[in-house]
Amino acid sequence: MTTPTTAQTIITAVLTVVVAAFVVAALVDWRRSGSPAFLLVLVGGYVCSFNEATVDVLGHCFFPLDGVLGYTAFGRGVPVWVVLAYVVFFGGLAYVMALAFRRGASRRAMWCGIATFGVLNVLLELPMLSAKLYVYYGDQPFAIGGFPVSWLVINSLGALFGAVVVVRLSWFFTGARQLLLVFVPFATYMTSWVLAMPYFAITNTDMPSGVRMAAAVLSMVLGLIAIDALIRIGTGQWRLLPPQTFETSTEDPKHALAHT
Structure with missing residues (x-):
């Protein structure tokens, strides 16, 4: 399998323009708000791209090694255009979703945002698969045009998380701790793989197609449940911590800690 040069050049150029637009927007936001958070999350999207080789092994995805590679690991090459795609999807679009939460987006609006994320993912993947820039190999369940739809849930969950x-x-990522934002996309995307493990585990076996499909369905259902839970947390419908009661706020601090 060899890399189609024209397709590689086109997708690299398109994603370079999109990344550049995000960088400009992040710099403008930094000047207006005084916070480099947007730019740091974009850098985090780049850091997140170092997950790709690992997830390619788990999910049976392969890029030809003769292309313009950003790096190689575990015997897998990761093209520059894939690195740029990470900056867009797990950096730029993830921050756009964070802004939507901050501005009071509803649960329904966020589900529409997730659907949009999925559509953009498909619009990126299908032409690239058709052009033979890469391939999902093996017996992949629920593949459309060579694209396993399980990845829509995996990718959306990682970016949303x-x-x-x-x-x-945001209360934590202040001052010098803002620099930790560069690790958030990497950590949250890798963490989201926990729910994809039924799919990943069966993909790396010789189990029959029926078992593979059941594992993929399980991972997708778990992923969709997690997406809905994260949206509820992001919109404030669910709290990470229970609201502080009057009794707790006025009692002795040591006594309060005893209840935690």
Whole structure:
């Protein structure tokens, strides 16, 4: 399998323009708000790209090694355009979702945002698969045009998780601790793989197609439940901690800690 040069050049150029637009927007936001959070999350999208080789092994995805590679690991090459895609999806779009939460987006609006994220994911993947820039190999359940739809849930969950962490832990990411934002996309995307493990585990076996499909369905259902839970947390419908009661706020601090 060899890399189609024209397709690689086109997608690299398109994603470079999109990344540049996000960087400009982040710099403008920094100047207006005084916070580099947007830019740091974009850098985090780049850091997140170092997950790709691992998830390619788990999910049976392969990129030809003769392309313009950003790095190689575990015997897998990760093209520069894939690194740029991470900056867009797990950096830029994740921060856009965080902004939506911060501005009071409803649960329904966020589900529409997740659907939009999925559509953009498909619009990126299908032409690239058709052009033979990469391939999902093996017996992949629920594949459309060579694209396993399980990845829509995996990718959406990872980006959304990052957005929720950014907005709900904004009190933590202040001062020098803002620099930790560069690790949020990497950590949240990798954490989201826990729910994808039924799919990943069966994909790396010789189990029959029926078992593979059941594992993929399980991972997708778990992922969708987690997405809804994260949206509820992001919108404030669910709290990470119970609201402080009057009794707790006025009692002796040592006594209060005894109840935690």
